[in-house]
Amino acid sequence: MLRFSTSVLHSRFLLLLALLVLGVTAQAQKQPTLGAGPRTVLTSDSVKLFVQVAGKGTPCLFVHGGPGAGSYSFEKLGGNRLEDQLQMVYLDQRGSGRSGSSRSKNYSMARMVQDLEEVRQQLGVQKWVVLAHSFGGTIATAYARQYPQRVQALVLTNAVLNPVAGLDSMVAYGSSLLPAAARPAPGLPSMQRFGMVMGALQQQKLAGQLQFSHDSLAARAMRASRAVSGNPEFAQQVFSGRLADYGQDYAPATAQLTMPALVILGTDDRTTGATAASYRFPRKQVVTLPGKHNSFLEQPAQFRKAVVSFVQQLPR
Template sequence: MSMIVSRANLSLGLLALCLACPSVLAQPAAAPPAAAAPSAAQGAATVTTSDGVALAYTAAGQGIPCLFVHGGPGSGSEVVQRLAGEVLEKRFRMVYLDQRGSGRSASDPHKDYSLERVVQDMEELRASLKIDKWVLMPHSFGGIIATAYARKHPDRVAGMVLMNGILHLPASMESTVTHGYALLPADARPPLDPAAPLPQRFGMVMGLLGQARLTGRLMYADPATEARVGAAMRGLAANRDFASTLFASGAIAGYAHDMAPATAGLAMPVLVISGKEDHVSGAEHYRSFRFPRQQVVLVPGRHFSMIEQPAEVGRALDGFAASLRALAL
């Protein structure tokens, strides 16, 4: 899919995507924190990058090292650790990193939130932890970041697990517009001009869903899951500088390219887990992936498969982890 949009329109669309992410949605509209070390009260370790930004991370579990690459953009990793950690940590030694300007991590005073810089942060963390190879486990928007890392450092990636992954942001936005619009009550559904720029349509639909308190229906199959996520979010750190900077700078352009064609050149084993009704990523989005050694597992539910379907996701991870161990022998 090709899409030509202005930088301002793309910013609008990304803002709506960020607001669709529950760990950003529930945070108060406060100014981003200054570039300071994360609070020790959050229980996180820190690593300082080569350009002086303190990144927060936690590690837990057993097995092959695995980096969780959160989405959002800028959502942080704590909600997933709280609600899905038991499932993930039984299969992998999980490293939950909050990307610069996100969650518990510090902001970059120079506002460098480019895809290249975020990829470099991941590589510097790997080197700091003295991990030879690790598995990447991106969720949602994190799929773009993890795929960029795998392209740059394929020798450091033992495998990938894409959870509801997005590899082409415009395609996922189109899916969200279509299905989000259908969720709106007929009397709250203004005409939607199909010829309007995609980010404009996206921003309108996400705004209307938010006003009608229907965003959760787009994200989760079960209202109880939305309630669990809301409860888990209480008291979490809320650095939003990554997200807000993307909306105001040209850095967003680096995240909008279609990454799917490049997956044909990535030879590591890949497990793709997708929700059958995940219309945020796109229920058919995984069909564009071209990893030569990929396995696809479809599970019931929507955009948070590891939280909504822990048993099915756990079984898929068991098989994938076993295959990685066999390759290492």
């Protein structure tokens, strides 16, 4: 009789312990409900970062491109279509958009990655989907490599992984849009040629054709970008050539990133220097949409469908 009672008590103890463990695990994995609206996140080196939270569902950090473009344009022209399924976290990177500048001029890749992680910590998010556009692909990839346990999945749309290749591709394509007499000499340094090509495209009123299929789309994007104030410091630091880690090729790192990854490409996007093969994620899905460098604006319905379908397939 005593043996039977001890066995029963032991079984009940194990059951109770299991329930407690499961309860703690579920509580730890439960994502907080973030309040909607703007807020300021103060980094460990005292830079004020602008963050806008909107929507409901799986937390999703948006990593903007540019460099230095800010998140507002994507929020109003693409991200807002995702907010019924995703809780979007729109971050303006340091020295960009509505965020402050670094007093120490620290805009290294390591510092940018640390900023993303500090935002996550201060918001109390356990894991999130990281969605990046254009130049933001380099920062998102570096973050996923540093903190893979915090990235539920990656979504890279028209993303750059190799900034040098992207710059060369943009210069070559931009030059092809110009009359022969307006094209810069091929032997000039890449950054100098880039400046000359962009200036000539503006002068010839062809700048919109570089990244948009229609001038009307370029005009919409321009209006959105001008709707809020911008901080040019990060862009100036990158284009100065003083930040060596932005000249690295981050494509090889994708081969070691095992989280699910959605890659969205534009059929006529010739400004990233990347193809489907550049993204080596073991668990990748590739969606190619008609258009150039801003798939979320050029094909909004298909862009939304691709992202929402991908997120709905993720393990809960």
